[in-house]
Amino acid sequence: MSAPAPSPLAIVDVDPGKAPARQDEILTEAALAFVAELHRRFTPRRDELLARRDARRAEIARTSSLDFLPETAHVRDDESWRVAPAPAALDDRRVEITGPTDRKMTINALNSGAKVWLADFEDASAPTWANVIGGQVNLIDAYERRIDFTDPGSGKSYALKPAGELATVVVRPRGWHLDERHLQLDGTPVPGALVDFGLYFFHNAQRLLDLGKGPYFYLPKTESHLEARLWNEIFVFAQDYVGIAQGTVRATVLIETITAAYEMEEILYELRDHASGLNAGRWDYLFSIVKNFRDGGEKFVLPDRNAVTMTAPFMRAYTELLVRTCHKRGAHAIGGMAAFIPNRRDPEANETALAKVRADKDREAGDGFDGSWVAHPDLVPVARASFDAVLGDRPHQKDRLREDVAVSAADLIAVDSLDARPTYQGLVDAVRVGTRYIEAWLRGLGAVAIFGLMEDAATAEISRSQIWQWVDAGVVFENGEKATADLVRRIADEELAAVRAEIGDEAFAAGTWQQAHDLLLKVALDTDYAAFLTLPAYELLD
Template sequence: MASLMDVLSEPLGMKSRGMAADRTRLYFSSRQFAEGVRVRGAVLPEFESVLTAEALSFVADLVRSFRPRIEYVLQCRADDQARYDAGDVPGFDSATREIREGNWKCALTPTVLEDRRVEITGPVERKMIINALNSGARVFMADFEDSLSPTWTNLVQGQINLRDAVNRTIEYEDKARNKRYALDPIVKMATLFVRPRGWHLPEAHIEVDGRPIPGCLMDFGLYFFHNHASFRAQHSGSGPFFYLPKMQHAREAAIWNAVFNHAQDALGVPRGSIKATVLIETLPAVFQMNEILYELRDHSAGLNCGRWDYIFSFIKTFKGHPQRIVPDRGQVGMTQHFLKSYTELLIQTCHKRGVHAMGGMAAQIPIKDNPAANEAAVAKVRGDKLREVRAGHDGTWVAHPGLINTAMEVFDANMPQANQMHVMREDVTVTEEDLVMMPVGKRTIQGLRENTRVGIQYLAAWLAGTGSVPLYNLMEDAATAEISRVQNWQWLQHQVVLDGESVPIRVTLELLSRVVEEEMVRIEQEVGSAKFASGHFKKAAMIFGKQCMAKKMDEFLTLGAYKHIVRLAPESRL
């Protein structure tokens, strides 16, 4: 796996990359931070309230304390993947059998989190936060990860937005529409969770001891530093609460637990105040669910089925296995045996340990201009949520406020109590073979084209600063774009013969190159010549195509693309 420095190994200054000068004026302060702390991003006047000397010193302390452990677990990931590439298959760890078979429980769930039946997610954008908190959902997960493009402005403004949300002073004025947004005093506000970036993503605009810091420690550190007192002032057990992404092993959960304890001790916060739900969205992690909960048992708020990243991880884990070629992404639904087994094991594991088992994301969005298509989309969501609640999930995710009522109605009708932690699913027996069983379906030229079209358009939006994009009546984020990328790579790498063709068509470099060119023509027709010319579509096609056609699969689409959105001020220092 590439290190944080590898990602930023080529020159990133605006002049060295031939970038146009940033239109945002750079502001610098004469205040000095702790030795070795440097900010290399624009510091606008409004940013200074979160980029304080004290807050950045706190973040620097986290970085110095935990960077070696983070680098170690990233190397462990690379070592594990090398074994899988050589033919190994993930499985349960015999060394931790006692943890899996023990009768231990996680700490009690705070009262405010007992009922999480519908959760909505979205980026840490100001209007999004207000609308989500007013939406009627039980929980809003404010996202620094897959649904946010990690531009410096997005990240710092996101911290300001969250601080104002915690203090309930957040407002937004849309001057173009002459509309004002604020928290509704009548509606019960959704409980706020925050998802920091994964371990693998760097933050190039803050350096500690001359090196970019792990982005997750910026996201967590600034949010916790500025808001822990507000949570404690509200009442005991009110947070802060987090979602933790992309972990692959319990050793990674152990780092988060140590980060939580370190942060709580440093700021005089009682241990256990932080609660976190872990997204099980990698194939290796499904074999570590008991162990992950055990490491976080004093801070645990359960597990979540991160289904889209899980499919991405399934393909990536088995990228070296020619006998494990996944069909079109549209055919890999939750009724496929490996996904059904994953969700049932997650429910059983969580309820045994006394915590919530959260369902996955409904990616559908309302279709306003086509009532028949809209009803079909709503029916899909309804069926998906009915499957989840009947399986024993305690709640679920939606990506659009327009689907909250649909999901809520399903859970209300089938889960009259706050949760289903009493449903132990003792009928479930899941084996290693169940969890790696290949999905059934076809691999088609239409699937190759859809992957390419969606991947390019998502990445174009991401490069422009938007990380959550409606495409073809689905809400796409980095996770779904990753499926498109790694599936194209897998099909090309193994020269897959596509199904449903009168004459056999093999996925070759020439075919994929032609598909990219032809889908670019279609994208231009769909978005219009003006938007196409002013957007980042050509750059996105170059990046996406290069990653799909590389001899070695990049670990993450966003990791390689990050250097294209970095704007460093080489000599800035607060």
């Protein structure tokens, strides 16, 4: 690799006196030159694909339907192609832990006993500049085995276990829709996805190969096979740029949008030399259904989010099709999240919740998934037991082709097949959870414990989307109250007062509660539905 020319990227809106620690180690001239080249080559196509999303959404609004693509039927009908075989480090994925890349989580996730850690720069991480840079520092330090952490509250110290016991890292960069305003070329911000991918790949690709692993990624919020094609082009270019073999990068795509559910095979095909699997992401998937079919009438109105389990007919169609598709093409199928936070102070409630987690993971393993997600280290042995019981000594069950599965286009959007209705308490919960999550996000926290669950940005998205949908549809709850903007405002004001009473005036004033309240109401009630709440929220971040 030849020496790069000085990077034209400008670091903007960063006070030199308050720059994150060790920023210069990450933003080297060579690394910035690489990110700049990614930006020049691929951001124009990113922009075209974002515009294509808008056009497709307009078509869904017109038809209230989706179908498998006729123009790619030849890809689905061709039985011969498979994705590349999984590298050894990604062959057994029976338990994956997710979380942000802060220093404590980095250590705990790597030590957790999970096979994989989803190191998250996206939904579980608020993209403050300190988090963007700090996450890159923490991953390098972990690979160099020079990472430790002492909790300032408890004084407890954390350090890595022996290398052979550590989880394999799979990094999730930000979605295509988010820009990074702190890095700009000629006044144009670089997409956050290219910043997260570019800095991590440039600094760690060879380092990971030396450790017997590789640069592995989770690709979020993909909406079409054309977006997967763009990622594949980026991987090809990046591998050539740093001089490593094609196929070294491996990517797992989150099927967390309703449009992507109709293009699973095509997505794997576009990434076939770099693909390692697909994942079923529940909350973002439901958010995507509401977003795309929000004006589709009564039959698309979702009930309370907790009533939409993975056993709902349209969710079961989605997950079974995902397993069938992955195994047909030799890819891993990774199941959904167990977000419960164990509570040792209430053994009875704890065991009830753990029983639900076991049942969920037993179902996934029985359905043919090769692994699944958890949000807390204490859930790793629970999920592992479910998959151990099915897999035994095998690393996966890709030989289970699930040829019994037959899913129609209509099955995937049969929201009205679920026998449940929105409730007044569901509205209250959506306001409460949305407010509390957004408040923490604005303070730089992306993974937040709320009412016994580990929540991330997808939680806030489904919460505000359901509020929007219920108000727009004029839902009448079981208590006779109608979902209106005034009702939502009343509940939000009551929640703000309740929080103040709960935490006290001083803590309330130190937080971002009023901003969170106002932002939730904006993205939940504005007639012009915001594509992602993180877009207006990002303008409020440091």
